[in-house]
Amino acid sequence: MNIVQKPPATLSPETIAKFRAIVGDKYAVTDEADVHQYVTEERNLFRGTSPLVLRPGSTAEVAAICKLATETRTALVPQGGNTGLVGGQTPYGGEVVISMRRMDRLREIDTESNTMTVEAGMILQNAQNRASEADRLFPLSLGSEGSCTIGGNLSSNAGGTAALAYGVAREMSLGLEVVLADGRILNSLSKLKKDNTGYDLRNLFIGAEGTLGIITAATLKLFPKPRAIETAFVGLKSPDDALKLLAIARDEASGQLTSFELIADIAVDFSVRHGIGVRDPLASKHAWYVLMELSSSRDGISDTLERILERGMEEGIVDDAAIAANLAQRQGFWKLREEISPAQKPEGGSIKHDISVPVAAVPAFIAEANAAVVKLLPGARPVPFGHLGDGNIHYNVTQPVGANTAEFLARWHDVSDVVFEVVLRMHGSISAEHGIGQLKAADLPSVKDPVAIEVMRGLKAMLDPLNIMNPGKVLLPVKS
């Protein structure tokens, strides 16, 4: 059961030559300047090195790479769009990076079965577009959709803004094709909604962050394209009231409620202040806001939205609300939401968390985390926002006005400790959407059931006995 992380072997020229031969020289990257984009990520938070980046063009090539990696005990780091936020796609140093982006074909779309089979390197937005061209919806939607890939989405079990109605990435996949560490190809591609022939292997690889195998293709669920979308931006007094509004919205709209985003006033302030072209849709200020969206395959949901807001006003929950009158206004509401993340940068250092708690516990979580953070660092500015309907809050903390950014960021772990204490007390998760990767691998044993960790280590040892698949991510090595 002991997973010992081998120090990355220095690849011999012979081994490099063998790897190059699998993909062809054109798709084997060794020049340091070219390698750079694969070993660093956008925010420069995680940096690594790699002697070799391979860009396979087929499942057979990925299988040959894994087989050779097993023979030569070469550590591999699978990578999609390189947009992950926890360092899961970044090598520590010396691993071979497998960039999946060339494998971006649509293998099949079946509008009667409402399924689409795509290769892992297809960019999420392209998958959305392929579905849309067939008059279908592929609902997964997140900030990085222009560059992240389906393989990365599944490996990290991405969430995003549509998870309330459609679930997370895990729930949008019917089957997978996976290359195992030793090069065997597991073919569990399937268009079947019901298949009870043996253990569920698909969900073993979804969310495993490339540590158990490399996802090379997936069959995805498609949905009817919504014909009508109604969006409201609501001002209210508290997360408690937002929770009450959520209950009303679910009661009235049920599955037609497709987004329900909670936003603190400071997040709206930041977005309006720093986001280009962002404006507050409401005339006056409120302590909290909700961005709510209904989608339907037919008309009639403007009535539903109005009824939700009316009930909210009657019950004293909704203080003010704006309904998007056209597509431009709707895009404006979402622009405000999307600019919250970048708008924190001009305000100085930001210590970020991606937590979830039971939906009912969100108000208490925010109150207690705010109190704990401000007690630890007086003047620190909590910026909570996120997917209330999923209990998922991006609990960010911006530095005090005028503070030294480096000194503030040096307190990252202290701040996380007090936030995670509240999360764990409420039976929440320290990583709702983003995964464990490098960033939280050391935290995992202290937040997870010890038997769960033992079973995870058993799975890792069974599927990757040499620990060559993205070593040191999710599970840290155990001293044997």
Add this chain to the structure above:
Amino acid sequence: MNIVQKPPATLSPETIAKFRAIVGDKYAVTDEADVHQYVTEERNLFRGTSPLVLRPGSTAEVAAICKLATETRTALVPQGGNTGLVGGQTPYGGEVVISMRRMDRLREIDTESNTMTVEAGMILQNAQNRASEADRLFPLSLGSEGSCTIGGNLSSNAGGTAALAYGVAREMSLGLEVVLADGRILNSLSKLKKDNTGYDLRNLFIGAEGTLGIITAATLKLFPKPRAIETAFVGLKSPDDALKLLAIARDEASGQLTSFELIADIAVDFSVRHGIGVRDPLASKHAWYVLMELSSSRDGISDTLERILERGMEEGIVDDAAIAANLAQRQGFWKLREEISPAQKPEGGSIKHDISVPVAAVPAFIAEANAAVVKLLPGARPVPFGHLGDGNIHYNVTQPVGANTAEFLARWHDVSDVVFEVVLRMHGSISAEHGIGQLKAADLPSVKDPVAIEVMRGLKAMLDPLNIMNPGKVLLPVKS
């Protein structure tokens, strides 16, 4: 990797005494007459023997049982309501049966988070009722709901009539408590909709039919209770037309389409002929029928249903339709559907299959399977019906009129062979809902990707190295 099925050890009186001491004499069943109900099932298709049936009352007792079973290498068969259709819950001979029915407590219901945590032995109908009392819906619904248990539903990943909108049992569970073969308790109970902290362990045990561990409790998702339900019984010409009507219904109703059942004329005939109080809602006969239901948390879906039927008539798909005007009529439509299974018995022997194919392939599957079966056994009467929206057909074959039942049933495997040949050619599943159990364990290697079988065997060896958890179910022993 080799799983060798040990011949069931004869339990020594000392070992039996130790097992009895865990649950107390009152809950240890050894009298043959009392054991009988646990080692046979309703249809008497699967029969076994057991020296001891244990009825634990707590997770701690289940853990102690598994620990002792590991120490004494005693094979265990976990059992819920004993309603499974593939012999998964029946001992072969000599295993100790663990009946979970006493563990039937509601641990918690949280209407804000829309979750409910129940013990594995809670009967499905009771779980539905607990949710309903809290003004929520637990949507899992199947024929045996009055006696099957949540633990059995999850272990077999049950489907049922609401899977179209709400998914199968797997998709209704957020977290599990599981006792592993060696007695360790895995606590993955969780109310979280998003939690990306490590590998997904829940789905490993859901659908594993008790071969990897014993599910002792589960956190289940709750949904808003529908306020309006509209049901139609439709006559049409072909499965192709039914598929077109499904597309219209999904287009108009989207997530509000909660059932879409396809029924062959012969199934309606049988149900009307043999079902007490069953009548055909339509004035004249049709080759095929659809039972369609829409559910909504608000009014307005009668318009939607009418629009679906209007479009169907305009396009020449719908020949006739009846809409339930009241609850009694709705119950009458469903009664017709539910009586299809029992109504086959008075017609003689019935060879049953529970298959799925991609939704688009259902019409071709039915046509080709019918042709193959009738070619094999002239006069045999195919009775296809099932969940068209899930691609899941209960493909039953009734004996020719006047044939010898025993002789007909002796051809079960021959009939299955020709049916499965069509299923596999269409990339379908030989077990959509019911699982593998004893019935299909020998078939599994020939219908499943060989690498998938290898990974399944690896999982089994990792979690149950002594092969004491429901041995010989799902995976047959390999000669070492």
